[in-house]
Amino acid sequence: MTDRDPTPDTQLDAGDFASWLVEIRGAIRGDNPSDVPCGDCTACCTASQFIHIAPDETDALAHIPSALLFPAPRLPSGHVLMGYNERGQCPMLIDNRCSIYEHRPRACRTYDCRVFAATGLEPDDDKILVAQQVRRWRFSFATQSDHDAYDALCTAANQLRLDPSELPQGISPSNTTHIAIHAIEIADTH
Ligand code: SF4
Known part of the structure; x- marks a missing residue:
């Protein structure tokens, strides 16, 4: 913050x-x-984005329920996507904060x-x-x-x-x- x-x-x-x-x-x-310096901004976590997670991201994968993940189209086996809810929010965003911040996927770290x-x-x-x-x-x-x-x-x-x-x-x-x-x-x- x-x-x-x-x-x-x-x-x-x-x-x-x-x-x-x-x-x-x-x-x-x-x-x-x-x-x-995102501060309180969570715009990219609420922007109806599919989050790509590569097979080597074992820490992120261990902290995201597998039910939220599905195979990434056109990518090799093991690459997955995490979707968003009916409000366009990442399911790991809880109380307007990333609930897995220390373990968030590479896509989130580099965005x-x-x-x-x-x-x-x-x-x-x-x-x-x-x-x-x-x-x-x-x-x-x-x-x-x-x-x-x-x-x-x-x-x-x-x-x-x-x-x-x-x-x-x-x-x-x-x-x-x-x-x-x-x-x-x-x-x-x-
Ligand atoms: S995993 Fe965390 S940082 Fe990444 S989109 Fe979801 S809430 Fe935002």
């Missing part, structure tokens, strides 16, 4: 852009988790809604609460070169959105999160 102002239209400090870019690229490679603020992309239409949160983030830029890197990333993301043929196989053009993450991976920000 933080002392962050919960008012939806209040700006939030997203941190130094250049430092964040290094961190998120590490998280995408699997080198480190994302360190998102960072600042990928939208960094690329200028909007979350998918059904992610209203996530979109509200995204509009609050504000990065800071230590140098003009950092700001140029931000501009380059927004341009790369917009190009991918407009021309999904540039997306690699397996990335759906209708999944804005995946487009944003791919843009972060490939954008020339040096």
